Amino acid sequence: MPRAWSLKSRPKGMPQPGDFDLVDLPAQPLGEGEVRIANRWLSVDPYMRGRMNDVKSYVPPFALGEPMQGGAIGEVIESRDANVPVGTKVQHMLGWRDEAVVPASQVQKLPDLDVPDEAFLGQFGMPGMTAYFGLLEVAAAKPGDVVFVSAAAGAVGSTVVQIAKAKGMTVIGSAGGAEKCAWVKSLGADAVIDYKAGDIVAALADATPKGIDVYFDNVGGDHLDAALLAANPHARFAICGMIDIYNDGKPQSLKYLAKVIGARLTIKGFLVSDHLAGAADFYREMGGWLAEGKLKREETVMDGLERTPEAFMGLFTGGNTGKMLVRL
Numbered sequence: 001m002p003r004a005w006s007l008k009s010r011p012k013g014m015p016q017p018g019d020f021d022l023v024d025l026p027a028q029p030l031g032e033g034e035v036r037i038a039n040r041w042l043s044v045d046p047y048m049r050g051r052m053n054d055v056k057s058y059v060p061p062f063a064l065g066e067p068m069q070g071g072a073i074g075e076v077i078e079s080r081d082a083n084v085p086v087g088t089k090v091q092h093m094l095g096w097r098d099e100a101v102v103p104a105s106q107v108q109k110l111p112d113l114d115v116p117d118e119a120f121l122g123q124f125g126m127p128g129m130t131a132y133f134g135l136l137e138v139a140a141a142k143p144g145d146v147v148f149v150s151a152a153a154g155a156v157g158s159t160v161v162q163i164a165k166a167k168g169m170t171v172i173g174s175a176g177g178a179e180k181c182a183w184v185k186s187l188g189a190d191a192v193i194d195y196k197a198g199d200i201v202a203a204l205a206d207a208t209p210k211g212i213d214v215y216f217d218n219v220g221g222d223h224l225d226a227a228l229l230a231a232n233p234h235a236r237f238a239i240c241g242m243i244d245i246y247n248d249g250k251p252q253s254l255k256y257l258a259k260v261i262g263a264r265l266t267i268k269g270f271l272v273s274d275h276l277a278g279a280a281d282f283y284r285e286m287g288g289w290l291a292e293g294k295l296k297r298e299e300t301v302m303d304g305l306e307r308t309p310e311a312f313m314g315l316f317t318g319g320n321t322g323k324m325l326v327r328l
Contacts, residue, residue: 001025004067004097005308011052014247014316019052020309025067028101035090035104036078042095042305042326043071043121044312045155049246058271070095071121073110084109091120098305098328113287122155122323123297124286126272130240131159132282133275134216136167138268139238141214143168148204148227151218152189153180155323156240158298160216161187166294169214172207174200174223176318183321187296201226211235220244220252228256228265237267247316298322 001024008021030036048070051062062068072095076088081104084090090107094100110120122128134156135141147164151157152173164171165188173189175181181192193203204212204226213235215227220242227237245252259265289295300320302311308326315324 001027002097002099003305005305006065006067007052007062008064010054010064011049011247015049015052015309015313017309017313021065022306023065023067025097025099030078030080030101033081033104034079034101035076035081035084035088035107037072037074037090037092037094037100037102037107038077039072039074039095039098039100039328041073041118041121042308042328043126044308044315044324044326045070045126046241046243046246046315048312049316067094068096069093071126072097072100073117073121074100076107079104089117091125096308111283113283113290115290118299118301118323118325118327119297121325122299123159123295124283127155127323128159128286129275129279129282130272131156131216132163132286133272133278134238134240134270135160135163135214137275137278138270139214139216139236141167141169141236144170145213146170146208146210146232147172147214147216148208148212148230149173149189149216149218150223150227151175151241151243152184152187152192153321154218155320157216157218158184158187158296158322161189162289162295165189166289172204172212174204174219180318180321183298195223201229204230214238216240218243222253225253225255228254228259231259231263231265233263235263235265237265239267239269243316300324301327303327 011019084104089110092107149160153175171189172191173184174193176196184192191207211232212230215237217239218241221244
């Protein structure tokens with residue numbers, strides 16, 4: 001019988017194992033136009049934490065006791081749609097489970113690129129698109145810019161680093177611990193700040209004596225403060241995420257917010273879903289960099305459906321380098 005993770009209770013602060021429940025799914029016959037998918041890879045992502053709260057947001061909250069959702073890659077094992085036959089490898093949004101029944105119109109066949117299937121949940125999927133569109137469209141980054149990237153060892157941040165270098169920018173990343181900092185440096189970053197080693201505000205000021213032109217924010221908190229203080233006139237901030245506050249909801253300090261006025265800063269939040277019309281450009285350009293050997297990626301993999309909550313919680317304790325995945 002298929003199984004899925006559901007939310008048993010809404011987390012108070014950091015999610016705990018007891019907040020999740022692994023449940024059996026009832027048998028579901030296929031309707032016309034539907035496909036049955038055996039999931040092979042599941043994605044866990046920081047944005048899912050917001051869906052665990054019963055608050056209005058850009059996506060509905062997870063319903064207690066119902067199967068959770070998230071990115072997944074699998075193989076079609078039964079089909080009632082001729083356009084998506086048995087054996088097709090697809091990406092869809094009914095993760096957190098080992099089998100899914102989905103309308104064929106809601107799955108995407110994997111693009112024809114020379115990467116493993118799981119890469120389409122990371123560098124060649126939603127995190128990669130987030131990096132690409134956030135840097136190049138939202139922040140309008142251009143050759144010669146000085147770019148600061150927080151959480152640069154994560155799935156999104158590590159791709160931002162590499163796209164920025166491929167486009168001729170100077171890149172300063174932040175990461176936690178010597179090992180992650182060394183990995184970000186190996187991606188081509190011009191400097192890497194270990195935020196666990198001291199004051200990020202002072203460290204960024206030291207690393208960028210001429211200031212920054214772009215900030216790609218995955219963290220918020222003191223990283224955002226540091227970027228505000230270091231910002232050059234007309235700098236652009238792409239606000240992708242604020243993992244620093246996802247669990248405790250503490251208010252942002254924004255100590256240097258007045259800098260927005262004199263420096264005429266642009267600070268813009270975004271969702272990758274707003275940019276999916278440009279997916280063909282993303283695959284074309286990323287495919288070119290891949291062929292030129294300009295892209296590296298790292299995945300942290302946990303095996304088994306049972307470990308999905310553990311993988312998710314690891315996102316908030318520095319348990320991943322690159323994309324966090326669950327292999328089924």
